[in-house]
Amino acid sequence: MREALDLDLTIQVGARVQVSPRGMDGFGGTIDYFEPNFVGIRTSSALPRFFGRNAFGQPIGMIIHRFGEVGDAGRIASDWREWLDSVLG
Numbered sequence: 001m002r003e004a005l006d007l008d009l010t011i012q013v014g015a016r017v018q019v020s021p022r023g024m025d026g027f028g029g030t031i032d033y034f035e036p037n038f039v040g041i042r043t044s045s046a047l048p049r050f051f052g053r054n055a056f057g058q059p060i061g062m063i064i065h066r067f068g069e070v071g072d073a074g075r076i077a078s079d080w081r082e083w084l085d086s087v088l089g
Helices: 073-088
Strands: 016-019 027-035 038-042 046-051 061-066
Touching: 027 046, 061 073
Parallel strands: none
Antiparallel strands: 016 027, 027 038, 038 046, 046 061
16 A cells, blocks of 8 residues: 555655545645554545555455535545555556
């Protein structure tokens, strides 16, 4: 997942990042949590979270806590689902 997000494995909490998921609009933010199985990014409007449950035989998951105007939530979910399928499939 870190590779798919183009995040350096040595990145530290507090680092500014620019994430450009393939086929989606990129976004900038600050790493606010970074562990072997969890990446958290804080942006001005959201908290994207990517977590590996593969240690428990489960798929990688993600959640986005959005603040303010969400827009088309169904489309956002569909775009991220397609992206996850493309990088994990």
